[in-house]
Amino acid sequence: MTKVFLIGAGPGDAELLTVKALRLLGQADVVLHDSLVGPDILALARADARLVDVGKRCGRHSASQQEICALLVAEARGGAMVVRLKGGDPMIFGRATEEMAELTRHGIGFEVIPGVTAATAAAAALGVSLTRRGVASSLHFLAGHGAQSGLPAHDWLALTKSGGTLVVYMGGLSLAGLAAQFIEAGMAPDTPALAVENASLPGQRVVEGTLASLPGQMAAAPASGPVLVMIGPAFSPGESRHIKSDR
Ligand SMILES: C[S@@+](CC[C@H](N)C(=O)[O-])C[C@H]1O[C@@H](n2cnc3c(N)ncnc32)[C@H](O)[C@@H]1O
Missing domain, CATH: 3.40.1010.10 (Tetrapyrrole methylase, N-terminal domain)
Structure with a gap:
């Protein structure tokens, strides 16, 4: 058969x-x-x-x-x-x-x-756990663009209130709009945010910033490979992590 x-x-x-x-x-x-x-x-x-x-x-x-x-x-x-x-x-x-x-x-x-999804590959590459007891107790995978075009209609307020780790797939091009939605929903502009390009590949690149700064950082040095955007307190400089900027 x-x-x-x-x-x-x-x-x-x-x-x-x-x-x-x-x-x-x-x-x-x-x-x-x-x-x-x-x-x-x-x-x-x-x-x-x-x-x-x-x-x-x-x-x-x-x-x-x-x-x-x-x-x-x-x-x-x-x-x-x-x-x-x-x-x-x-x-x-x-x-x-x-x-x-x-x-x-x-x-x-x-x-x-099943295969290793980009989020867990990026977490491994960063040396950052996506969940952390007392810091990030939920994990959300979001699409960065909708079925047509533009941002999907996420519940920005609920996601902000969750305080969890947000991983945005296909969010490279909509990053500015995405950040604006979260800030409007009350997320602190200095919330840690990272972009991981080409996770697990030789061209891996990590751009570290905040919700407010990351769109500008990415616009200044645009990605050519797939990009994952990761947002939340799990990425705070004070948290245990071992970020390597490239592979
Ligand atoms: C159509 S989605 C497919 C996701 C895939 N099924 C997965 O589980 O990883 C494509 C998006 O996944 C992310 N992605 C896939 N591979 C990646 C990689 N190596 N590094 C960073 N992001 C990646 C990017 O956000 C890209 O725009």
Whole structure:
């Protein structure tokens, strides 16, 4: 029975793949991958596997979600062992729902193999725990842009009141608007905020600032790779941490 494997490729470092992901990648006939999945990881696919870049970054689609779903179904129906390789974890801002639904609709089975998400890779790279007893007792993963464009309609007040750690995916371009929303909701402008670009990769860069300063810092030195924005008291200079600025 044909089955599609939705696999998390992790944040970029090939050594962060799970053992299961590595094994399946080495067996697949076809690998449909995102653009964030780098050459080191793709090199682990079977030598004669077909690699198809269906990548999309920050709304710049090279194949629409509908086309990707159709391709998944067509390849699986053709009898190929199909791996759908997604950056980070497939279940976090990975459009896995649409793909699982389409496979189910066509009676095709699937299995999801989790991956290391960008937030935990960035935490490891920073040497900062995202939760900390008495300092940050909740962790929130937010999208930095909405289904259309612009900021999603988050409950800025509730997030501010939570006092927890906020991790913003896809927030590089909307950082100024995001910071303004939190400040308007009452978050202190000097709340620690960091941007981590290319977490786990050789081009890793960390920009440290505050909610008020980070947008200007990032505008002065724009990122070229994926960026994660992290906000909250867990990143206070007084907290236990071992921030390394690059890899
Ligand atoms: C469409 S989301 C996919 C998230 C992915 N499923 C995950 O679990 O990490 C893409 C966003 O993830 C973040 N991201 C992915 N890889 C990253 C990396 N190596 N360093 C920093 N941020 C990364 C960026 O915010 C990027 O815009």
